[in-house]
Amino acid sequence: MVSVSQNATVARSPGIAVATGTLLLLVCLLLVAWSHTDKNTVPGPSFFMGVGPLLSYSRFIWTGIGAASNYYNEKYGDLVRVWINGEETLVISRASAVHHVLKHGHYVSRFGSKLGLSCVGMNERGIIFNNNVTLWRKMRTYFTKALTGPGLQQTVDVCVSSTQAHLDALRGANTEITASDSLGNVDVLSLLRSTVVDISNRLFLGVPLNEKELLPKIKKYFDTWQSVLIKPDVYFKFDWIHQRHNTAAQELQNAIEILVDQKRKAMEQADKLDNINFTAELIFAQMVIAAPDTLSISLFFMLLLLKENPDVELQLLQELDTVIGDRPIQNVELQKLQVLESFINECLRFHPVVDFTMRRAITDDIIDGYRVPKGTNIILNTGRMHRTEFFCKPNEFSLKNFEKNAPRRYFQAFGSGPRACVGKHIAMVMMKSILVTLLYQYSVCLHEDLTLGCLPQTNNLTQQPVEAEHITVRFLPRKRGSW
Numbered sequence: 001m002v003s004v005s006q007n008a009t010v011a012r013s014p015g016i017a018v019a020t021g022t023l024l025l026l027v028c029l030l031l032v033a034w035s036h037t038d039k040n041t042v043p044g045p046s047f048f049m050g051v052g053p054l055l056s057y058s059r060f061i062w063t064g065i066g067a068a069s070n071y072y073n074e075k076y077g078d079l080v081r082v083w084i085n086g087e088e089t090l091v092i093s094r095a096s097a098v099h100h101v102l103k104h105g106h107y108v109s110r111f112g113s114k115l116g117l118s119c120v121g122m123n124e125r126g127i128i129f130n131n132n133v134t135l136w137r138k139m140r141t142y143f144t145k146a147l148t149g150p151g152l153q154q155t156v157d158v159c160v161s162s163t164q165a166h167l168d169a170l171r172g173a174n175t176e177i178t179a180s181d182s183l184g185n186v187d188v189l190s191l192l193r194s195t196v197v198d199i200s201n202r203l204f205l206g207v208p209l210n211e212k213e214l215l216p217k218i219k220k221y222f223d224t225w226q227s228v229l230i231k232p233d234v235y236f237k238f239d240w241i242h243q244r245h246n247t248a249a250q251e252l253q254n255a256i257e258i259l260v261d262q263k264r265k266a267m268e269q270a271d272k273l274d275n276i277n278f279t280a281e282l283i284f285a286q287m288v289i290a291a292p293d294t295l296s297i298s299l300f301f302m303l304l305l306l307k308e309n310p311d312v313e314l315q316l317l318q319e320l321d322t323v324i325g326d327r328p329i330q331n332v333e334l335q336k337l338q339v340l341e342s343f344i345n346e347c348l349r350f351h352p353v354v355d356f357t358m359r360r361a362i363t364d365d366i367i368d369g370y371r372v373p374k375g376t377n378i379i380l381n382t383g384r385m386h387r388t389e390f391f392c393k394p395n396e397f398s399l400k401n402f403e404k405n406a407p408r409r410y411f412q413a414f415g416s417g418p419r420a421c422v423g424k425h426i427a428m429v430m431m432k433s434i435l436v437t438l439l440y441q442y443s444v445c446l447h448e449d450l451t452l453g454c455l456p457q458t459n460n461l462t463q464q465p466v467e468a469e470h471i472t473v474r475f476l477p478r479k480r481g482s483w
Helices: 002-035 048-063 065-076 095-103 114-119 133-147 151-172 188-204 211-228 233-237 239-269 276-290 295-308 310-323 338-350 424-441
Strands: 079-084 087-092 183-187 357-360 365-367 370-372 377-380 442-445 457-459 463-465 472-477
Touching: 048 065, 048 079, 065 079, 065 087, 065 457, 087 095, 095 365, 095 377, 114 211, 114 233, 114 239, 151 183, 151 188, 151 424, 183 188, 188 211, 188 295, 188 424, 211 239, 233 239, 295 310, 295 338, 295 424, 295 442, 295 463, 310 338, 310 424, 338 424, 424 442
Parallel strands: 087 377
Antiparallel strands: 079 087, 183 472, 357 377, 365 370, 442 472, 457 463
16 A cells, blocks of 8 residues: 555646646746736825825925925835825836936926815916916917027126126125125025016016015015915815915016016007017016015025035036136136036936926826826825935035936936926026126035024925025135135
């Protein structure tokens, strides 16, 4: 009996081995096939009877969109599913996925509360948060023509002239100051905002402008925009809240309409009325809304980083001395300032004002293996992406990060693809012109406790300092060659 049983076992062994091998082969094929199909579950907080969506939405409301996005990417990984106002939202900081979204035309729509965007006059208007793709494409064509091309040559002269005028005004405010004296207690953010608004006015309107009256209205408008962007519809049922936001938004719109009307009358008198409605109401209004609290704060962060890295400041000044010298600043020469270019790019990478962008899928898609249904909200957390991939010193401020050209898929300061920032070229020209004009004449001296790490900041729609009080600095006159 035992002998027969042993023989039977031996006889079955080859068959079992073949079956086992076949089974393993099938399992491997299934694993390969699964890895090439869309995955069903994106990492993220649990739904748990609706508690998960409520908690994630609350975090976005109370801590800000940027801060919440960083929290979820840090906790769950570089591709996370959360909920905003009950809608599934992907928060992405993976370079391959970010690049996929930016380059494809089925992500050109943005998301946000329709009532909130209507409150600030952006629902299906302009190009910043226009969710009507057809209208947005039409608007973008005009903006592209206005913000690129020959106008960039004029922009340099305007930027230099405006910056110089505001610096001269600081000195002229105190008649006792001599050329060798420092300018103390300069409200640097107000200076930068005034300069940027003045440049926008000179480029697109050219009418008398009271910057001191306009700047508070711009600040209130921007704060309102951040407050209402992702609020639930029920929030706007409270008339006193809705009225407060409407008033803040309307103040700026009324001020812009007055300026536009001044320009229209001047053009009519000169018989040169040429599509002034478009030029003023769209381009100037969008510049006034976007530029003061993005460009000016970007420049402010750059000044802080420059003082925290004196070796970079020295390189920058030596380059200015070599390339420009005593000659007037020209756009051609600005393009030769490689240290300045690397410095600006590194600032935008290391501590950007705008560190994410918001999109919505207008068709079904698959991103890095995950199925993305039509209507899914997307937050591209480019600020975190810049700290995790490609760069040799991702968590340090270093010009070595831009010794070589960074591939577009890894560096997205202005986005890319069909909905890239239409003003990126003029923004770079403005930042370069303002920095060169300022730094060639003055050394910016900060208070001991004014550093990027110690500065209280918020990160909602943008990353910006908390301005409980005016942030002041000293400007010390420079002597060329003394650095």
